[in-house]
Amino acid sequence: MGFKRFLAAFGVGGPSVDTVLTGYGTRPGALLEGHVELTGGEVEARIDEIAVALAARVELESDEGEQAAGAEFARVPVIGPLTLAPGERRSLPFRYPVPWQAPITDTAHGPLPGAVLGLRTEVVIERAPDKGDLDPVRIHPLAAQERVLDAFARLGFTLKRTDIETGHLAGTRQEFPLFQEIEFHPAPHYAHEIGEVELTFVADPHGMDVVVEFDRRGGMFTPGGDLYGLFRVEHRDADRLDWTEVAASWIDHALDRHRALFGGYSGHGHGGYHPGHDDDHGGGLGGVAGLALGAAGGLAAGYAAAEIVDEVGDLFEGEEEDAEE
CATH class of the missing domain: 2.60.40.640 (Immunoglobulin-like)
Structure with missing residues (x-):
């Protein structure tokens, strides 16, 4: 071709x-x-x-x-x-x-x-x-990326769309000033608390940082807003973990923190298993509760920095029209 x-x-x-x-x-x-x-x-x-x-x-x-x-x-x-x-x-x-x-x-x-x-x-x-x-x-996707996406699907989350945005995800090993967000509609089991979930993979030769953003629904006594989780996954674990349990623990960990701060229903029975925890890397939600998008990160070794260009090629234009339909 x-x-x-x-x-x-x-x-x-x-x-x-x-x-x-x-x-x-x-x-x-x-x-x-x-x-x-x-x-x-x-x-x-x-x-x-x-x-x-x-x-x-x-x-x-x-x-x-x-x-x-x-x-x-x-x-x-x-x-x-x-x-x-x-x-x-x-x-x-x-x-x-x-x-x-x-x-x-x-x-x-x-x-x-x-x-x-x-x-x-x-x-x-x-x-x-x-x-x-x-x-x-x-x-x-890499094997670990495929496992995570499949796990969210098994939990009942349905794919909405993806996009690529500019910025830098604090606490990650991001090399380019661009990152991809994969958006899901909420699973029925979590729909009363979550409006949307966005996943971002920041991979490297050894593993990947997984950023999970939750659109938290507000209630009469609890405010809404975004919750963030940052988790570390190693490539070698792609076929060694129960990824449905892993993904459920990520979600519950974020929601349990919010419930602890503002009160409300607690727990979905998935326990406190938090794989890929790395204290030096902000593992779990605690180190990244204030995860921010800032200026562009460093350059990937051996590559030029990402360049945003004014023109949008025919391929982009055609895809944009399909998305609007």
Whole structure:
């Protein structure tokens, strides 16, 4: 699969570029492989650089409400300066290391609504980048991510949508100033207390931080508002834990803290088991009761910082229309 375009800088009769991916899906921390096919035009073409980068649709807050923009991150060079002769053909292979914190777009049960991700090929000519359209990329979850999502489904939470936002989640190992939120409608068992649940995975080679945000319903004597939980999960535990029990304990831990502060019904009978607790990492809810969104975090090693771009590609626009329908 791939896309082909003519480089605008050379006008009519200029060279063309076609990016072809090997396979259609990958996972965080894995490789995305393919090759860039160049075909020379009617005249010689000098190209400064060719690079590839993942791009995602990001929700930006503004005075006019939420707006969608394209965000590029993890740019990887394919080749440096080259001269393409008229009619010459070149095939340039690349291996793109997918960031551990790349958004996920699909699960074993199908695509995640609202998750739009693609690979963009950038051709730099006289220091001016010619940014192409997006070739859709499917990012499947890591095993631990899949287990957590399945556990929430078994508890009765139904998937609502996903989006990618800008900001930094305090207390996490976040590398890019972007994070994905996976939103669920409340399970019937918790609907009297919870209006919505949002999950964010911040993965790394060893495990992942799981941020759980609860939209807490208010009552006659108890205020509503958001509750936050921060939990640590190791990849090696993906097939060793009862994830339904784990997820239930996360939810009850958050609600029990709120009940202890403001009174009210206590406990759903899931006990006080809190896996992945790491006192040095703000494990459990206690260290992150005031979890905040602040300025952008540091850069991922070996990658450029995420870049928010003004234009929103055709892929983003089409997805936006589908979401509105």
